[in-house]
Structures are given as structure tokens and as C-alpha cells.
Amino acid sequence: MALVEDTADPKHNLQAARQAYYERISKYDMAPLWEKLRELVGSEPKTQCAPAIWRFRDVKAMVMESAELISAKEAERRVLVLENPALRGQSRITQTLYAGLQLIMPGEIAPAHRHTASAIRLIIDGNGAYTSVEGERTYMSPGDFVLTANWTAHDHGNTSGRPMIWLDVLDLPTVNFFESMFAEHLDDETQTVRHQDGDSAAFFASGVLPDGAQVSALQSGKLSPVVNYTYARTRSAIAPPTAPFSCASRARAQRGSGTRNSPGAPATYSSRRHGNTIRTPRSVSQCCSRSPTGPPRKRSGSGGRSIEHICRRRSGAPVPLRWRNGGTHET
Numbered sequence: 001m002a003l004v005e006d007t008a009d010p011k012h013n014l015q016a017a018r019q020a021y022y023e024r025i026s027k028y029d030m031a032p033l034w035e036k037l038r039e040l041v042g043s044e045p046k047t048q049c050a051p052a053i054w055r056f057r058d059v060k061a062m063v064m065e066s067a068e069l070i071s072a073k074e075a076e077r078r079v080l081v082l083e084n085p086a087l088r089g090q091s092r093i094t095q096t097l098y099a100g101l102q103l104i105m106p107g108e109i110a111p112a113h114r115h116t117a118s119a120i121r122l123i124i125d126g127n128g129a130y131t132s133v134e135g136e137r138t139y140m141s142p143g144d145f146v147l148t149a150n151w152t153a154h155d156h157g158n159t160s161g162r163p164m165i166w167l168d169v170l171d172l173p174t175v176n177f178f179e180s181m182f183a184e185h186l187d188d189e190t191q192t193v194r195h196q197d198g199d200s201a202a203f204f205a206s207g208v209l210p211d212g213a214q215v216s217a218l219q220s221g222k223l224s225p226v227v228n229y230t231y232a233r234t235r236s237a238i239a240p241p242t243a244p245f246s247c248a249s250r251a252r253a254q255r256g257s258g259t260r261n262s263p264g265a266p267a268t269y270s271s272r273r274h275g276n277t278i279r280t281p282r283s284v285s286q287c288c289s290r291s292p293t294g295p296p297r298k299r300s301g302s303g304g305r306s307i308e309h310i311c312r313r314r315s316g317a318p319v320p321l322r323w324r325n326g327g328t329h330e331t
């Protein structure tokens, strides 16, 4: 301190003294917290992610083109990763989630493996390819929501005559953050089918259990045991096809009955007793009215951003998606 007071430019010398100090302690792999404190602990949440939209009509041709360059077997998973524009090169769509469009052509197999990351899949295009999860082979249709919980064996195959595309979302960045990501490849390319299509939904989601079923086993896990939340069932939950219900009237009815639903009546995919279907991403399905009303909402969850996936429109009109920062995007 004496050094500073004795000089003509104490401010300059204080800075120089600090810098010299920082350099000395840096050799011991130490750094002053006070230089980073405001950056580390801000006054409000901040995200590096940027809002972005991938229109299927724009990207489908590029996804299809990948089939001419590499087979599903060679790629293991033929996927185009959706990278957040602010996080390019990091294979992530938000800070905590990976997303990609997977293509499987007729006759192809994506071989069986399992890994510590969990996956959710939203089926976009095509009909009749399957995903096998722990021996249950489910055939997929647009709008279906398929679960692959962490460390469950899974493979994909396309026995239909058409290409099939779906959106994969994995908690890869989260698992990588904990340095706990790894995978195992199974000996056989495809799993032996041990359960027929729809078995898990019939058993765990019907509201009825066979006499003598091991209820305690159902309660012990924190993951949903249902492999495929089919769109046919989801749609009836968010917008029953019969009058007088529309998306908006459904929302009003649910709010009126005390259900804590915001406009649009989103329905959460949930396990039987434990909330989210799998531990990390929260997944909701929502019926959007033609002209959604209400203020833009800030989404919680993955890096302050959500991944929206529009799988079907009831009308041909575009549905505006509004972001809190004022930008407007149309699907």
C-alpha cells in the first residue's frame, strides 16, 4: 500500500500491483474471485442460447440427402444435429439438451445399444418404422412420443416402404456435464421381441392392473414404464374430437374446474406417480388455437429456453410463436 501512496498515479499503480499479484497467484492455479463475481453471480438469470426455428419444409430435403451419403448402420444413427445458433459446434440445442432429426430408410436397421443419457422422440414424418425398447417393439406414427430412458436397450428399424424421420432429444449435455456419458453396443443388431406393441401402455397406463400385479415394483422407479405415448391418446387428452370442445374451450373448461392450466391447456407427459416421464426434460403437448392469446410466456427449464415441436395443425393457418425478447416467428 505504501508503494501506491508514494506515487503520482496511485490508481495506475494499484492496477499494476493487482495485475502483478494475479500473475503471481496464477502460477499456482489460483484466481481472484472479485474479478469474476458479477459475471458468475448476476442479478437475473441469463442464457447464451438464441431463439431459433427449423422449418421442416426447409430441412427435410437435406435430411433425406444424408441417405445418399451414409447408411444408418454405418452412421449408427443417421442424424442431423440441430445446433443452437449461439452454441455452434457444441452439438446442443440448449445448454442442457441435444436435439437432432433422425432418418431411417426402408429396410434399414439402427443397431441396438444403450447409454447413460435418456432420449425422448417425437415422430414427425413417415409411418411404420419401429423402436424397440427393452424388448418392446413399438411401431411409430407422426405425433407419437417415444421414451428411451437411460440405460435401456434400444434399436430402430424400418419395415415400412417409406422413409421415416423423427426428432431425437437427449439430455446429453447434462450427462456430459457430470462426465458420466458412456454407451454399450449389444451383441445383436436387433433385440428379441419380448413384448407386443402397446404392451407397456396397456399394462401401466390403462388405469387397471391385473389382479396380483406387483404394484410396489411400479412405484419404485422414477421413470415412466410406457414406451410409446401415442398421438391418438395424447390428442384426446388435449383436445377431444367431439363437440363442444375446441382447444380454447377445453382450456376454459379445465381452468374453470380448478385445473392449473394456462391458455392452450398443455398436457404434461408424466409417469404414473413421479411427474416427468424421465428425470431431466419436462415434456408437454399442447393444442394451439388458431390465434393464441395472452402474453408471451417465459419458459423455465433448459437454459431458460424450451424446444417447441409443432407436429400437426388443425387448420392451414400459421401459428405465431412469440418470444419474450419481442421477436416473432411463424411456423
Ligand SMILES: [Fe+2]
Binding pocket: 113, 114, 115, 119, 154
Ligand atoms: Fe441411442
